[in-house]
Amino acid sequence: MKQKVEALKKEIVAYIASSEQELEDFRMKFISRKSVIGDLFLEMKNIPAEEKKEAGKLLNELKNLAQDKFKELIDGFNSQQGDSKIPEGLDLTLPAVKDTIGAEHPLNRVKARIIEIFERIGFNLSEGPEIEDDWHNFSALNFPENHPAREMQDTFFIEKNPDIALRTHTSSVQVRVMENQKPPIRTLSPGRVYRNEAISARAHCVFHQVEGLYIDKNVSFADLKQTMLHFAQEFFGKGTKIRLRPSYFPFTEPSAELDIYWGLKNETDYRITKGTGWLEIGGCGMVDPNVLQSSGIDPEEYTGFAFGMGIERMAMLKYQINDLRLFTENDIRFLKQFVSL
Ligand code: DAH
Numbered sequence: 001m002k003q004k005v006e007a008l009k010k011e012i013v014a015y016i017a018s019s020e021q022e023l024e025d026f027r028m029k030f031i032s033r034k035s036v037i038g039d040l041f042l043e044m045k046n047i048p049a050e051e052k053k054e055a056g057k058l059l060n061e062l063k064n065l066a067q068d069k070f071k072e073l074i075d076g077f078n079s080q081q082g083d084s085k086i087p088e089g090l091d092l093t094l095p096a097v098k099d100t101i102g103a104e105h106p107l108n109r110v111k112a113r114i115i116e117i118f119e120r121i122g123f124n125l126s127e128g129p130e131i132e133d134d135w136h137n138f139s140a141l142n143f144p145e146n147h148p149a150r151e152m153q154d155t156f157f158i159e160k161n162p163d164i165a166l167r168t169h170t171s172s173v174q175v176r177v178m179e180n181q182k183p184p185i186r187t188l189s190p191g192r193v194y195r196n197e198a199i200s201a202r203a204h205c206v207f208h209q210v211e212g213l214y215i216d217k218n219v220s221f222a223d224l225k226q227t228m229l230h231f232a233q234e235f236f237g238k239g240t241k242i243r244l245r246p247s248y249f250p251f252t253e254p255s256a257e258l259d260i261y262w263g264l265k266n267e268t269d270y271r272i273t274k275g276t277g278w279l280e281i282g283g284c285g286m287v288d289p290n291v292l293q294s295s296g297i298d299p300e301e302y303t304g305f306a307f308g309m310g311i312e313r314m315a316m317l318k319y320q321i322n323d324l325r326l327f328t329e330n331d332i333r334f335l336k337q338f339v340s341l
Pocket residue numbers: 168169170171211212249252282283284285306307308309
């Protein structure tokens with residue numbers, strides 16, 4: 001008996017399990033009810049009474065050794081399995097915790113819809129840097145130096161270099177496109193812009209615009225008007241009416257403000273349209289010959305139109321949002337309400 005126990009001890013200590021089968025073999029041989037150790041316990045009844053105590057002690061030690069070893073083998077085996085190890089205390093039968101997923105930001109939805117409308121009529125996409133030089137943001141767009149028109153837009157300048165600023169509008173991308181491409185050009189440039197303004201429900205120092213530019217032979221004001229009408233009806237609905245109100249921008253001549261007819265159905269409509277029923281959605285005009293010239297395009301050969309609008313403004317109208325600050329607060333309760341356009 002003593003010898004048997006010693007032999008089994010050695011075998012147990014030396015046992016290595018590198019597969020589930022070997023682990024199970026160990027369990028069958030040393031742990032289960034029909035194990036060799038179990039058999040030895042059964043043999044106890046044949047042992048003379050005076051040896052029983054000693055033999056019982058040996059067998060119990062053997063049993064404990066086998067159990068400890070089995071635990072050790074399982075642990076070793078699980079850590080070999082790496083990630084698939086199930087952490088202690090994890091109950092896989094519990095129902096899963098519901099996961100909340102984010103939603104597309106309303107500004108991105110509006111931007112995507114604007115892009116879709118213009119892509120269908122042949123506009124491609126272009127972009128330019130947000131940190132811009134004076135030439136692309138102002139000078140090439142026909143803002144003379146020291147001209148009060150520059151003050152239409154409160155600008156963030158870089159202190160150490162007054163030639164560099166955060167772009168105040170996406171019109172700077174027009175210049176970059178014209179410098180690098182030959183007409184015909186039909187491009188849309190969405191992007192972030194910056195103005196040195198106090199943050200309120202109606203103004204922000206960071207917002208988004210989308211710029212459009214169309215340059216070719218014989219592009220006329222009628223093309224501009226028809227394109228704006230098409231856009232307004234696609235975005236706001238089939239029957240939408242527009243009007244072009246004379247205005248001034250240094251980079252277009254003539255220039256216009258684009259209004260849509262919003263109607264006067266309730267008190268809010270009176271407030272947001274200042275009692276007129278009309279609502280401004282952007283600026284536009286025929287590209288000034290000086291701008292074409294600055295960018296290397298011959299104004300005798302080509303003409304074109306440009307337009308720019310605020311994405312926040314479009315989103316506020318479309319989704320009836322009354323505070324600009326909501327777009328940047330990242331409140332999930334706000335952000336998850338919007339549907340695709
Ligand atoms: N850049 C103008 C602004 O930020 C918007 C604008 C007006 C863009 C007329 C244009 C345009 O392209 O033709 O206020």
